[in-house]
Amino acid sequence: xxxxxxxxxxxxxxxxxxxxxxxxxxxxxxxxxxxxxxxxxxxxxxxxxxxxxxxxxxxxxxxxxxxxxxxxxxxxxxxxxxxxxxxxxxxxxxxxxxxxxxxxxxxxxxxxx
Numbered sequence: 263x264x265x266x267x268x269x270x271x272x273x274x275x276x277x278x279x280x281x282x283x284x285x286x287x288x289x290x291x292x293x294x295x296x297x298x299x300x301x302x303x304x305x306x307x308x309x310x311x312x313x314x315x316x317x318x319x320x321x322x323x324x325x326x327x328x329x330x331x332x333x334x335x336x337x338x339x340x341x342x343x344x345x346x347x348x349x350x351x352x353x354x355x356x357x358x359x360x361x362x363x364x365x366x367x368x369x370x371x372x373x374x375x
Contacts (some may be wrong), residue, residue, distance in 0.1 A: 267303070267307055270303065271300050271303050271304050271307070274296050274297070274299050274300035274303070275296075275297060275300040277293075277296055278292075278293045278294070278295070278296030278297035278299075278300060279293065279297070280293070281293030281296060282294065282297070285367050285368055285369075285373070286366055286367060286368070287356045287359070287360070287366050287367070287368055288356070288366065290368060291349060291352050291353065291356065294345075294348070294349070294352070295345070295349060298341065298345040298348075301341065302338045302341050302342060302345075305334055305337050305338050305341070306334055306335070306338045308334060309331060309333070309334025309335065
């Protein structure tokens, strides 16, 4: 299962990087989305999620070993919200730039053939 997770993170990161290097703005936005998904999966995987573990401590338990760490889940949830807002902001900026320049290229100019 670890190899599947590592391959998924690698494929998402590689395709996101490839899309970031493309000349069209929509491809750049999709690349940023794929990179954010790869980072979210990586953070979630590093949290070492325990199956059937209690999410909070009980009174009388001095050790935290049998409990799940909620920090990675909170970080991923926060990152999902931030990436959604960032994607919406980028789309608005791209639409405004396309209206102002008439092109959707990153540098604002169509390539001359």
